[in-house]
Amino acid sequence: MSDKYVVVGAGIVGLYTTYSLITRLHLNPADVTVLAEYLPGDQSTFYTSPWAGGNFSCISPDDPQTLKFDKFTYTNLAKLQKTLGGKECGLDQRESTEFWDYQPEAAKIKSLSSYLQDWKVLPKSELPDGVAYGINYTTWNFNCPNFLANFKKFLESKGVTFHRQKLTHISQAYLPTTKVVLNCTGIGAHDLGGVQDGKVYPTRGQVVVIKAPHIKVNKVRWGRDYATYIIPRPESGDQLVLGGYLQKDNWTGDTFGHETEDILRRTTELLPEILDRPLDIVRIAAGLRPSRHGGVRIEAEKVEDGKILVHNYGASGYGYQAGFGMANEAIDVLIRELNKAKL
Numbered sequence: 001m002s003d004k005y006v007v008v009g010a011g012i013v014g015l016y017t018t019y020s021l022i023t024r025l026h027l028n029p030a031d032v033t034v035l036a037e038y039l040p041g042d043q044s045t046f047y048t049s050p051w052a053g054g055n056f057s058c059i060s061p062d063d064p065q066t067l068k069f070d071k072f073t074y075t076n077l078a079k080l081q082k083t084l085g086g087k088e089c090g091l092d093q094r095e096s097t098e099f100w101d102y103q104p105e106a107a108k109i110k111s112l113s114s115y116l117q118d119w120k121v122l123p124k125s126e127l128p129d130g131v132a133y134g135i136n137y138t139t140w141n142f143n144c145p146n147f148l149a150n151f152k153k154f155l156e157s158k159g160v161t162f163h164r165q166k167l168t169h170i171s172q173a174y175l176p177t178t179k180v181v182l183n184c185t186g187i188g189a190h191d192l193g194g195v196q197d198g199k200v201y202p203t204r205g206q207v208v209v210i211k212a213p214h215i216k217v218n219k220v221r222w223g224r225d226y227a228t229y230i231i232p233r234p235e236s237g238d239q240l241v242l243g244g245y246l247q248k249d250n251w252t253g254d255t256f257g258h259e260t261e262d263i264l265r266r267t268t269e270l271l272p273e274i275l276d277r278p279l280d281i282v283r284i285a286a287g288l289r290p291s292r293h294g295g296v297r298i299e300a301e302k303v304e305d306g307k308i309l310v311h312n313y314g315a316s317g318y319g320y321q322a323g324f325g326m327a328n329e330a331i332d333v334l335i336r337e338l339n340k341a342k343l
């Protein structure tokens with residue numbers, strides 16, 4: 001074992017990045033260490049990944065880079081699912097319907113319609129009151145805690161070491177033989193010494209998880225100032241995630257009764273069939289999406305004596321659905337830096 005390559009962060013972005021690092025660079029996984037304060041299986045307000053819904057939806061912004069990350073992820077998840085052992089890894093496909101109260105950006109629709117499976121634009125007659133546009137397609141659904149745990153198990157089985165450590169400065173990630181550090185610290189990038197990115201801020205979300213074996217589909221409604229979503233969790237004993245909120249710069253992981261009531265009201269209006277069985281609430285939770293003014297940060301930063309640092313954070317509300325593309329981009333950046341170092 002050596003520590004030539006260190007990934008800081010064991011959220012979904014750190015795991016996608018570790019996988020991409022090994023596969024794209026054909027590394028010996030035993031040369032890779034993942035360092036993180038929180039690891040799969042843990043729960044903390046400052047570990048966002050377990051709290052995600054999580055599915056592929058139209059939540060991402062409309063810029064070409066994010067649309068590219070979404071497309072890469074959506075179209076490469078089948079291969080990853082197979083590698084991790086099939087749908088039991090916590091990743092499966094389900095039907096999804098999404099409504100907008102306004103006309104979504106043409107660039108976004110053009111991109112999504114080019115690759116989403118079973119894509120269909122819904123006729124006006126099938127749109128609820130107040131909805132301007134609607135689509136139906138087959139999406140990816142994650143059982144987030146299980147997917148994280150199975151992804152870690154897979155990487156460990158190949159030889160990657162996971163080590164729990166809270167860093168106070170990014171320089172602590174350089175272990176005695178480390179040449180390359182990939183920084184995937186999510187919301188942690190706001191406070192981590194040597195990074196302290198003031199552009200990072202949380203977008204808080206609260207969810208209500210219920211048991212609903214009769215609901216198998218995703219349903220989402222995008223308003224100008226709200227998002228309502230219903231996300232089935234594969235391989236979870238019929239859990240259904242109901243949300244939600246997109247509260248900028250709200251740092252609390254606490255949950256609130258009035259938000260629970262509001263989520264239940266909005267989701268049962270969107271999909272009244274939820275109430276065909278008595279409401280069985282499993283848990284209420286809140287998480288902080290790692291957002292960033294100006295979008296994700298995927299870039300190299302100069303550090304001393306030939307060492308390389310590549311940042312990859314700021315996935316906001318789309319770490320699962322765009323994170324594989326982000327990881328691929330971070331490895332492109334790393335390859336350019338390694339080539340420069342050879343010159």
Ligand SMILES: Cc1cc2nc3c(=O)[nH]c(=O)nc-3n(C[C@H](O)[C@H](O)[C@H](O)COP(=O)(O)OP(=O)(O)OC[C@H]3O[C@@H](n4cnc5c(N)ncnc54)[C@H](O)[C@@H]3O)c2cc1C
Nearest residue numbers: 010011037038048049054055167186188205287319320321
């Ligand atoms: C309610 C909710 C619903 C969501 N739904 C979806 C969805 O349906 N689809 C989707 O794609 N996304 C969804 N998201 C967003 C998604 O969860 C995030 O984009 C993603 O989890 C971010 O992953 P990350 O790896 O960047 O951060 P994290 O999961 O927070 O991981 C950061 C890692 O860095 C480590 N770290 C940070 N600082 C330090 C330090 N100083 N020292 C050591 N380690 C450190 C942490 O311990 C952790 O291991 C949702 C989020 C929320 C809150």
